[in-house]
Amino acid sequence: MNPIQIAIDGPASAGKSTIAKILASDLNFVYVDTGAMYRAITLAAFQAGVKPEDEAGVTALLPDLTITFEPGEPVQRVFLDGTEVTEAIRSVEVTANVSAVSAYAAVREAMTALQRDIAAKGGVVMDGRDIGTTVLPNAEVKIFLIASVAERAQRRFKENQAKGMDTTLAELEVAIEKRDYLDSHREISPLKKADDAVELDTTGLSIDGVVAAVKDIIATKTNK
Template identity: 55%
Template sequence: MSSSNGEREFRINIAIDGPAGAGKSTVARMVASKLSYVYVDTGAMYRAVTWDMLNQGIEAEDVTGVLERMKAIDIELVPGEDGQRVTLSGYDVTDEIRSLAVNRTVSRYAQIEGLRAELSAAQRQMALRKGVVMDGRDIGTTVLPDAEVKIFMTATVEERARRRFRELPESGEVITLQQLEREIAERDELDRSREVSPLMCADDASVLDTTNMTINEVADEIVRLADREIARLGK
């Protein structure tokens, strides 16, 4: 049984990594809520940058242009009544960054070393006070290698595609489930093979195959692991 929030005086950081569509963001939000921690959606930060670059017409191959544009970008993760909102230089882009265009190109921008270094530094700053749940592709290996609890969430490509398919807005570009499967498989390969901070499971991470698990089951398992570590470190 999990301890109550009042008993969790010793605060830790939780890193949740995994491929696209594994359900990291949804689970991370739930875990943060259950523990009364702060949720940091690093994927939303990369998506916001990608959305801005696409709007500015700056290709991922134009590394100099991307890094120059980064100087004008201010990303904030703001708690809202219906979950975390993402603002870019004061403009709410929460819905826009979930578009198919962003989905298809975010990995290309995420490969840029200078961009990753800048966002990773901002993410580490957010975690200094502890009590943070952070999800992404390289949190446990690069951003927060000292996180007390590390989780690597995965699921089959087919299941991840189904999850993404259910999340798609009714209006907008039409895409089939089979197309999504192909795009997710391609993104997996891009994320694993990039030179800078590739997607990989940290040696000390707990691996959770969520293919046949509900979101609540996954969140409860992570809270259980967190409570166990809190109890061990708080002795």
């Protein structure tokens, strides 16, 4: 396949990262986990003793932060200033505060610039919440994944159980609904389906089923 840009957006736990990673591997494209970037900044704030609601404090950290990725199994490895934070950025504390941090103009500007640089040559699968609308508005393929709150909470619950985290299913449903609201109502680059994106409901679908559906969409969009 030609080195195109594929943008996958959607709310928390809709399956974006899982599908994007598999798709990138199958197509031999670069996978960019934009959510991990915002999570890394949120973690950096906590490590520096800066409260997530302190926009000036978070912004002041940006010039000195370095976020890099390395291939890994079963997940891509994430490094903050040379230290691996793959697991740390998935903590309940980071998850609960990443929406606030990712809403700051300076944070989004810095991350958008980095994401565009990575995608400039094409051959990239990028997932997030504003990829098709803001980061890569000219992407050849745009997909918007959705799923019910109950399904997404169940997915996150299973992930947390595997990691030994004891957050209840009810707590996760509340957290996901809150994050949906924050992401879709933020002033800068809110969660929104691009006009030319194809919406795909993943509720009740297996991972293989979603991957197959996404590949069909790509084939239709690229006529291949």
